[in-house]
Amino acid sequence: MTELSIEKLHNLLINGEISSEALIKEAIAKSYEVQKKCNAFVTIIENAKAVEVTDNLLSGIPYGIKDNYSTKGILSTGSSNTLKNYIPIFDATAVEQLKKAGAVAVNKTALDEFGMGGTGTTAHTGIIKNPWDLSRTCAGSSSGSAAAVAAGVYPYALGSDTGDSIRKPAAFCGIVGYKPTYGMISRYGLFPFASSLDTCGVLTRNVKDAAIVVDAMKKQDEKDLTSWASKDMHLYESINGEVKGKKLFYIKEIVDESNYPNISEELKKHLQIFKESLKKLEAQGVIIEEVSIDKELLKTIPSVYVCISCAEATSNMSNLTGIAFGPRGNGENIYEIMKNHRTVGFSPLIKRRFVIGSYILQKENQERYFVNAQRVRRLIVDRMKELFKKYDALILPVSKGVAPKLDELNDEINDESTVLLEEHLQIGNFGGFPSITIPNGMINKMPVGINITGNCFDDINVLNIAYALESQMNYKDMTAGDYRE
């Protein structure tokens, strides 16, 4: 039953055809099965209790929480050894909101340590595997959430997105990943990575479910002064699939085959699937145009992202010392104790990121790296906002194809040939734009995804376009192994 949509489960619960208790029991049992195969969880909440089913669509339905959300009385590690025993004394606002709605958390999902990675290989609990093919990555950082939703453990799991951490795992796992406009969901209780980019969001198996969950999570929160009032924005109720006359654009420098002189068969197929998706939208009266953006500007995206995110992360995570919380390090004096805690506790990848952040933040380097990156961030966002005056949304393929094999991964900065395909989702974080990935095809029995990004506060429009496209394809409510060529 847990492979069904939220709407369907709610109807079954309301009609008394299933009980919340049975659903939770099933989700916990499936969690153990998926843990064996995919290593997707840090904690399985064995004693999760059924709740009363109300009119709220989420009541009584199980879900998963990414382990970088603070959960009162439940281990919350950020998938880091530096917090391996940390049990918060408060709930993140988003979690509190879902509790109020009657949602029942059944596990905490593993992630790339503190969200700082895109491969699902840096969690302190080990590598997270893709349920479609256990030899492949889920991408990251919301790897455990993506694996669990794709495996049908429950209809949704929470994610967070600083560069593409919800939207790329969604593509690699054949599900939906929705990052709303920055500040729609309070970040209070989300372990900070890069505060000017971090966004809470959700992974589901269809667009309407994503709207239902974010409707429940969002609120203006006095504990997060960057959150804004969205109470008059009813995402789920506003989805109607009417897209006739909408104008979309794609970026030539990312989509055109001529950009890839040594194009692989897989990328060729991925771009062909993308174009077929565009035709499906055009058949519904959507106008789609090709737009050219200065390639030199686009090429800076990964470095701008690395500079801003590493600098902010270095500052945000300076409180991880093992003194007031976290396992105490060894040493003769306070500096040795803190250094031991951080050296032993952090994975090699995030240590490297921190050192880059440290270098960038040195007084003599700030202007050249950090401030220039912030300037280019504005150039990119201004260009997008200019385009959003003319177009309702940007549409692009996600990544260069299907989830890579784990043994072929490379966590260094991407090589130049396909870097734009791999990194363009970061534009969504630069501008705080609402952005959603949905599955749009299969290549060699693995899913691929397509992304729709719109202007700030235009979440309804973005969801509606995604819903219209989803309705014309055969990938809604797909679970791993459910091959739909």
Added chain:
Amino acid sequence: MNNFTREMVDEYANKLLIGLTEEENKLVLKEFNIIDANMQLIEKFPDIKKIEPMTHALDSYEYELKEETGEVESIEIEDLLKNCGCYEEREIKVPRVIN
């Protein structure tokens, strides 16, 4: 182009109280060079210095002062100490800092 060295990488790591292995140091050096090359590209953008740095995702962000209500939420010390690895009674224990 900056000439990054192993020693520089270790120095910046040490400032953060982080130790790096040889391999980690090598990878940081490689990444420094990639970022630096891209920063050179950025410096060539016309009038880059005149552009206002973007520090926040939303332009429409408004700063609002919170009202002084006189009520401040506080957390019990006992609760805070629950995640501390080493404490005595109500205080965190650390080695002597001043000799």
